[in-house]
Amino acid sequence: MPEPSAPTAARRVTVVGIGADGWAGLTEAARSVVLDAPVVVGSRRQLALLPDVEGQERRAWPSPFSLDPVDGDRSTVVLASGDPFVSGVATSLLPRHGEVLDVVPAVSSIALARARMLWPAETVGVVSTVGRSLQPLVRELAPGRRLLVLTSGPGTPADLAALLVAHGYGASTLTVLGDLGAATESRIDATAATWDAGSHDVPPLHVVAIVCDGPASGSWVAGLPDDAYEHDGQLTKRDLRAAALARLAPQPGQRLWDLGAGAGSVGIEWLRAHPTCHADAVERDPARADRIARNADALGVPRLDVHRGDALDVAARLPGPHAVFVGGGATAPGLLDLCRDRLRPGGRLVVHGVTLETEQVLAGAYAEHGGELTRHAVETAAPIGTFTGWTPARAVTQWSWTKEHRS
Ligand SMILES: C[S@@+](CC[C@H](N)C(=O)[O-])C[C@H]1O[C@@H](n2cnc3c(N)ncnc32)[C@H](O)[C@@H]1O
Numbered sequence: 029m030p031e032p033s034a035p036t037a038a039r040r041v042t043v044v045g046i047g048a049d050g051w052a053g054l055t056e057a058a059r060s061v062v063l064d065a066p067v068v069v070g071s072r073r074q075l076a077l078l079p080d081v082e083g084q085e086r087r088a089w090p091s092p093f094s095l096d097p098v099d100g101d102r103s104t105v106v107l108a109s110g111d112p113f114v115s116g117v118a119t120s121l122l123p124r125h126g127e128v129l130d131v132v133p134a135v136s137s138i139a140l141a142r143a144r145m146l147w148p149a150e151t152v153g154v155v156s157t158v159g160r161s162l163q164p165l166v167r168e169l170a171p172g173r174r175l176l177v178l179t180s181g182p183g184t185p186a187d188l189a190a191l192l193v194a195h196g197y198g199a200s201t202l203t204v205l206g207d208l209g210a211a212t213e214s215r216i217d218a219t220a221a222t223w224d225a226g227s228h229d230v231p232p233l234h235v236v237a238i239v240c241d242g243p244a245s246g247s248w249v250a251g252l253p254d255d256a257y258e259h260d261g262q263l264t265k266r267d268l269r270a271a272a273l274a275r276l277a278p279q280p281g282q283r284l285w286d287l288g289a290g291a292g293s294v295g296i297e298w299l300r301a302h303p304t305c306h307a308d309a310v311e312r313d314p315a316r317a318d319r320i321a322r323n324a325d326a327l328g329v330p331r332l333d334v335h336r337g338d339a340l341d342v343a344a345r346l347p348g349p350h351a352v353f354v355g356g357g358a359t360a361p362g363l364l365d366l367c368r369d370r371l372r373p374g375g376r377l378v379v380h381g382v383t384l385e386t387e388q389v390l391a392g393a394y395a396e397h398g399g400e401l402t403r404h405a406v407e408t409a410a411p412i413g414t415f416t417g418w419t420p421a422r423a424v425t426q427w428s429w430t431k432e433h434r435s
Contacts (some may be wrong), residue, residue, distance in 0.1 A: 040103045042111040044244060045134030046070075048078035048210035048233060058132050062105050069097045070107030084192045095120060105365070109233075111136035115156035115178050140208035141176050141235040148235045149409050152176055157184060166246070167300050169197055173240040182230040185216075188238070189223035191349070197242030206231035246327070250274065257323050262290035264355050264380065265405045268424050272378045273297055273351055275428040280304045282350035287339040287366070288312075288357045292320030292332065298351070299329035308349075310335045310342045320336030339363060348372050354379040358386050364393055371431045378428045390427040401430030 047053045054062070062078060067085045075086050087097040098104055098121065103258055111133040112118035118131050128146060141147075153168050156178040165188070168175055171342045177188060185204050192200050198221030206214035216228050246252070250273030251266050264272065272294060276284065278301035286295035289309035298307050309324075309332055311317040317336045324332035327338055338365055339354075352367045358379045367377050377399075381387050394401040403425050407418040 033317070036104070038129050039101060040130055041098060041106060042119060042130040042132060043106045043121065044119045044132045044184045044413075045108050045110050045112050045116075045136075046077065047110060048132045048207050048213075050210075051079065052410075053134065053209065058134070061132060062107075065105035067100065067104040068101045069104060069311075074107040074109070084107070089336055094097065095124065098125065101331045102373070109137070110134055111139075112170070114138055114154075115158050124337055128427055132266075135209070137208050137235050138176055141205050141237055143173075144205055144208070145203065145237050147174055147176075153205055154178070161325075161330050162328045163325050164303070164328050165191060166195060166326070167248075167303075169195055169240055169242060171240060171242060171244055175238040175240065177236040177238065179234055179236060182234075183225075183231055185228070185230055185234075185236055185277040186223060186225035188236055189218075189220040189225075192238070192240075192242070193201045194228075195242060195246070197240055199241035201239045201241070203237040204228070204234050205237060206234040207362065208233075208235065246300070248300055249348060250301070252293070252327070253295065253399055256327065257291045257296075258319055258326075259291035259342035260316070260319070261322075262356075264290065265421065267430050268380065268404055268426075269293055269297065271404060271426065272380065273301075275378045275426075276351040276353060276376050278302060278305055279350065281306075283307065283347060285310065285343060285346060285352045287343060287352065287354045287363070287367075289320055289334075290316060292323045292334070294353045294355065295320075295332050296324050296327050298331055299324070299332055300327065306331075306333075308335060308342075308346050309350075310337065310339050310346075312336070312338055340366065343367070343370065349375060351376045352378070356380065356386075359383075359389050364389070368397070368429070368431065374430055374433045375431045376428065377431075378426065381425045382422050388426050391428070394427055397429055399427060402428075 044058050044061055060193050064079055072088045108117045112131050114136045149388055152174045154176050155165050155168055158178050202218050202220055204216040208354045230303045235357045251270030254266050257263055278298045280302045281304045283306040284298040289295055289311045292309050295307035295309040299305050309320050311320055314336055321334045324330055340360055348370050350372050358381055381390050403423055404425040407420045408417040409416050
């Protein structure tokens with residue numbers, strides 16, 4: 029006799045990828061998994077692709093979308109399009125069902141698009157805009173770059189074209205690849221500048237292939253020009269920003285706190301370093317906090333979390349960071365101790381100060397905890413009458429410190 033808990037313990041959630049060619053395109057093994065399942069979950073379109081199976085329960089995703097239909101005691105097959113781990117439902121199921129999850133992938137629309145474009149995988153960037161803003165594409169723009177974009181619906185190519193034109197990339201080519209792998213497969217070729225939304229019949233399922241043609245305006249290395257930001261003067265200037273980020277050392281998946289974020293430039297450049305980075309920007313002034321969000325959007329990192337409030341109050345309830353930047357206000361009692369305390373092992377702290385009072389705090393911190401104390405004096409050439417001379421910016425004192433790997 030099985031243990032009473034056996035039926036629950038044996039429950040599996042199997043995500044089966046299905047292409048635009050439907051049931052006919054599934055392997056024998058994938059078909060058996062679907063036919064043997066007591067419960068099948070999918071979109072109405074996907075469920076309609078399956079043959080009838082007596083006694084099998086079929087559940088369509090609800091609107092608004094939720095993963096609730098996957099809950100229960102019985103083994104369940106979940107239908108996904110293409111590769112379930114390419115911007116797919118398997119990723120969403122992982123946190124709640126990871127212990128019982130199996131994945132049977134089909135060919136991804138990205139692989140099919142690469143095949144149609146004859147683009148080797150190593151030469152292509154992939155951006156998903158499914159259910160999200162298009163702004164992350166801004167970070168990806170570079171002359172000659174190839175991009176494949178997963179889209180949200182028939183309106184996306186027109187929005188993409190407008191975004192490319194707005195960033196000086198109107199000459200980029202757009203190839204809209206519809207219903208890849210189906211008998212109804214289609215292709216539209218245009219440039220961003222000449223895209224005419226009214227004259228194209230874009231199918232709901234499509235991938236957009238882009239060959240970028242425009243200026244080399246962004247960089248993934250820290251130190252964007254100051255005029256890349258909207259600001260009121262409260263901006264960590266280019267050379268100091270580069271010096272700070274060199275020490276903050278962004279790594280994939282890591283989190284930065286940008287405390288007293290001003291225009292948000294340090295958090296924004298941390299995020300631009302890698303698409304899996306996280307950042308919290310804390311700013312007390314509401315107008316500046318709004319400006320930070322606008323800058324993040326314009327520079328392709330709308331995922332920056334902007335918090336309005338006092339650095340000490342807000343930081344106390346944020347998830348622990350891998351790096352902290354304090355651009356101003358380091359004299360606030362307890363702030364640097366809180367940062368050192370909350371930093372994860374191996375975490376980096378960088379603090380800037382321009383006043384004598386902050387300099388004293390930083391000199392004291394350096395004496396007590398070590399690290400690196402640096403004074404940056406930047407001078408820029410500017411006209412003096414008909415001649416040219418050096419214009420000094422205020423010298424900035426920078427303390428940087430790294431927490432032990434094991435404390
Ligand atoms: C949620 S993503 C899922 C991607 C899927 N996991 C894959 O591997 O293809 C959905 C998006 O994938 C793209 N897509 C999926 N199947 C497609 C097909 N047969 N032809 C073109 N695009 C497709 C569309 O951009 C669609 O909006």
